[in-house]
Amino acid sequence: MLFVLLFCAAMYVLFAGAYFSLAKKAGLDDIAWFAFVPILNTILQLKMIKESGWWVLMYLVPFANLVFAIIWQVRLLNAFGKSGAYVLFCIFLSPVYAILWLVWGYSSKTMYVLDYRVPPQGYMA
Helix, strand or coil: CHHHHHHHHHHHHHHHHHHHHHHHHCCCHHHHHHHHCCCHHHHHHHHHCCCCHHHHHHHHCCCHHHHHHHHHHHHHHHHCCCCHHHHHHHHHCHHHHHHHHHHHHHCCCCCCCCCCCCCCCCCCC
16 A cells, blocks of 8 residues: 555656646746646646636536646647647547656657747637
8 A cells, every 4th residue: 555655656746747847848937836736737737828727617617627628738739849640649548648748748859839929729819
C-alpha cells in the first residue's frame, strides 16, 4: 500500500513538473506553480489557451465537461504546434498521450506557438 502511494505521488510530481515546464514555455512564469495544485492546474491550462479561468466551472456540468475537456486539449495541443493527427492519436491512445506530455514538457525543442495578438482560429469575439 505504501509503495502504491509513493508511486502515485512520484508520478504526480513528475507530470506536474512537465506541466510547470510547459507553462514556463508559454510565458506564464508568474503562475507556473499552479501546475502542482489540483484545480489550479486546470486554470493554468485555460490560461495557456487564452481562456478565462472561470471556465473551470464547466467541469461541474455533466457531459459538457467531457466536451469542453476535449476542446481544451485540442487547443492546448495546437498552442504547442501539434497538428490534428496528434489530436486523433491522443484521443485514441490516452496512455501514450500522457507519455508525450512528459516528453514535450521536458524537451527543449517544444515551443509555444500561440500568438498573443492573434485570436485562435474559429474564435468569436
